[in-house]
Amino acid sequence: MNLSKSFLILGALYLLVGLSFGIYMGAAQEFDLAPVHAHINLLGFTLMTLFGIVYRIIPGLADTMLAKVHFWLFQIGAFLLLVLLFALLSHMGPEATLGPLMGVVEVVVLLSIVAFLINLWQRA
């Protein structure tokens, strides 16, 4: 698996979704979900593209177990975070359930960044 390419391709896919969402918001004059649009673009595109570039330019950084842990925790965490943010802002479920779930997912994203940091510390 080419970690850098995976981050870059997934980032571009998220950008496609994020921009489409932005165009829909503008056309419909419906801005309640603007934070979802922003986080699709920022977590999905900006961060993943940065990760893809970092793994491309630092030799050996992508070959470690920590890099795989970073990739998978980030993919799972970022996706669930966006789904939960959408659900919360659309009032699709009880906030008492979605709120704590969001907390768990945020920790998953945070742990992925801890793996990234340790990997950078050891290899960069």
Ligand code: HEM
């Ligand atoms: C085709 C491209 C895009 C369109 C049509 C678009 C559209 C929009 C719209 C309609 C809003 C809501 C404005 C309002 O609340 O008054 C918005 C907010 C925002 N957008 Fe975009 N956007 C685009 C690209 C991007 C990109 C590439 C990023 C970041 C990488 C981004 C980040 C944000 C942020 C941070 C906000 C503020 C969210 C908030 O207020 O909670 N947008 N965008």
